[in-house]
Amino acid sequence: MSAEPAPLATPYRTHTCGQLRVDDDGRDAKLAGWVHRRRDYGKLVFIDLRDRHGITQVVVDAADAPEAHATASRVRSEFVIVVEGAVARRQPGTENPKLATGAVELQARMVTILNEAKTPPFYLNDPDAPIDESLRLRYRYLDIRREAMLSRLVMRSRLVHAIREAHHASGFVEVETPNLIKSTPEGARDFIVPSRLQPGTVYALPQSPQQLKQLLMVAGVDRYFQIARCFRDEDMRGDRQPEFTQLDLEMSFVDEAAVMGFVEQMVIEVSRATVPDRPIRAIPFPVFEYEDAMERYGSDKPDIRFGMELFDLAPALTGPDGSPASGFRVFDETLAGGGRVKGMTGPGLGGASRREIDELTEIAKRFGARGLVHLAVQPGGELHGPIAKFLAPETQAAVRAAARAGEGDLILVIADKAETTNDVLGRLRVELGARLGLADPNELAYCWVHHFPMYQWDAEHGRWDATHNPFSGVVPEDEALLTTTSGDLDVRDPGDPAGRAKAMQYDIALNGWELGGGSVRIWNRDLLARSFNLQGYSIEQMKERFGAILEAFEYGAPPHGGIALGIDRWAALFANQATIREVMAFPKTQSGSDLMLEAPSAPEEEQFQELGLRFVGVPEKR
Ligand code: ASP
Numbered sequence: 072m073s074a075e076p077a078p079l080a081t082p083y084r085t086h087t088c089g090q091l092r093v094d095d096d097g098r099d100a101k102l103a104g105w106v107h108r109r110r111d112y113g114k115l116v117f118i119d120l121r122d123r124h125g126i127t128q129v130v131v132d133a134a135d136a137p138e139a140h141a142t143a144s145r146v147r148s149e150f151v152i153v154v155e156g157a158v159a160r161r162q163p164g165t166e167n168p169k170l171a172t173g174a175v176e177l178q179a180r181m182v183t184i185l186n187e188a189k190t191p192p193f194y195l196n197d198p199d200a201p202i203d204e205s206l207r208l209r210y211r212y213l214d215i216r217r218e219a220m221l222s223r224l225v226m227r228s229r230l231v232h233a234i235r236e237a238h239h240a241s242g243f244v245e246v247e248t249p250n251l252i253k254s255t256p257e258g259a260r261d262f263i264v265p266s267r268l269q270p271g272t273v274y275a276l277p278q279s280p281q282q283l284k285q286l287l288m289v290a291g292v293d294r295y296f297q298i299a300r301c302f303r304d305e306d307m308r309g310d311r312q313p314e315f316t317q318l319d320l321e322m323s324f325v326d327e328a329a330v331m332g333f334v335e336q337m338v339i340e341v342s343r344a345t346v347p348d349r350p351i352r353a354i355p356f357p358v359f360e361y362e363d364a365m366e367r368y369g370s371d372k373p374d375i376r377f378g379m380e381l382f383d384l385a386p387a388l389t390g391p392d393g394s395p396a397s398g399f400r401v402f403d404e405t406l407a408g409g410g411r412v413k414g415m416t417g418p419g420l421g422g423a424s425r426r427e428i429d430e431l432t433e434i435a436k437r438f439g440a441r442g443l444v445h446l447a448v449q450p451g452g453e454l455h456g457p458i459a460k461f462l463a464p465e466t467q468a469a470v471r472a473a474a475r476a477g478e479g480d481l482i483l484v485i486a487d488k489a490e491t492t493n494d495v496l497g498r499l500r501v502e503l504g505a506r507l508g509l510a511d512p513n514e515l516a517y518c519w520v521h522h523f524p525m526y527q528w529d530a531e532h533g534r535w536d537a538t539h540n541p542f543s544g545v546v547p548e549d550e551a552l553l554t555t556t557s558g559d560l561d562v563r564d565p566g567d568p569a570g571r572a573k574a575m576q577y578d579i580a581l582n583g584w585e586l587g588g589g590s591v592r593i594w595n596r597d598l599l600a601r602s603f604n605l606q607g608y609s610i611e612q613m614k615e616r617f618g619a620i621l622e623a624f625e626y627g628a629p630p631h632g633g634i635a636l637g638i639d640r641w642a643a644l645f646a647n648q649a650t651i652r653e654v655m656a657f658p659k660t661q662s663g664s665d666l667m668l669e670a671p672s673a674p675e676e677e678q679f680q681e682l683g684l685r686f687v688g689v690p691e692k693r
Pocket of ligand 1: 589
């Protein structure tokens, strides 16, 4: 925090509580802030005075300043006070090297109480005291007085500042798009806002500025960015918030490489400016094909700070004629049925206890697997585990080779449908990586994953859902897959060749979290109409929902693409926090409540009347 400019002097203070140094010895100073801690030794009262910039020790001596001493005796924690006096070097041996101001103290001539404070509901001056999170959220303004929370918000501010600088330096224009708009689907429910002026109608809050930023490209803005608030009404699984912040950007006349190239450079600059002490693992960022990432890491947001890659056991379990012949029924049936048998090696885990293995099996089941096979490599290479006896020595050797496992390692195997196998092993890999402390917590390991499938078949609705963004473009070599149909736009079937098309969609991951995602868009109107149609929108629905963009595309749309990065996640990762709530000033709880403002709350009767609304109740879920 030292490099930031100090606020100008005001009638309340000449310096901040983080500013005074040995060089100031002998000068007069006036400080204002909160009483962080008070120690009363009778004739001497010590006050640690705190503001955002730091803490300064104040000494009030009854012999020198009886009035100030009387006031100081009355102050309590979190009172807001002003202290005037002389800066003095501390007695040798009493300096506090933990404080930037720790070599000096302010010898008070005058102490003024500006405001008293109730006893706070939790300790603000003990960084290690565990505090119930709902209490912190209820009194967030007190929570933010704590150094840890405050420094995270300051870091976040630096992050956003660095983002702005990097974009301006590259010719981007910051444009604010409105929050009262029409639905922009990003896979969640919309928050809607009833219109008073047009009764019976609603605005939707943006799930993202997606359509507007594309329209800005049609408008010729060329390079746009925004620190955009997005609103998504979803069940708050995991670490989600109903409103969150994205760095949203879009560029014209670009291909995938151009967007990824700019974003990578920007991400490096922003990381170096915001957290200069944290090394970036690999530059250029590794780029994985989606299929490759799933195959090797079981995840489309791989944590590449450690290895422990997944391996395919099919070759080791298959006989010379190509048919499954491992001797273990579950493996053979899985392979014969088109499933996958894959594994992962836990280094040095061969001695895991029964209980530890049961725990891993439980986790695998929770993630959706039917079971988890474990094989410990014994001295001499023999495999040990409940199913080892079914595997012939050659098979065991082949499994060990595929697993690159040595004595003392533990081979974990899942046999299931392809997706389940990858997904479960991917999650187990993350879990084991954390348990074994394999990842360097200081490192920033960015990587790209791209070329996701365009669509996945949604049997329930009989349509091809976009796997990511409904506006994502198809890689040039797969364009024909979207156009080779009978021409009847309203026919959708699971065998459509479009199901094999890959998208110009790229995600950026950081330390195992999805940091952002974007795509080069479909900018050709006919292709866009066809893509929307595969996604289940009839021509009428398309016009109704995406009329503006479809119409705009008739007036000359440039090729364009962009991305959005989650600023909350980025800040949380920079601050090494497990939840984004720790880097948000006023987050909501898991059930979407603001405990401090007590939102959401019932509307006023008058508001109902003006809007012509009344609650009829929510239908009971059956
Ligand atoms: N609008 C997308 C999202 O919110 C990002 C993008 O494709 O630019 O995830």
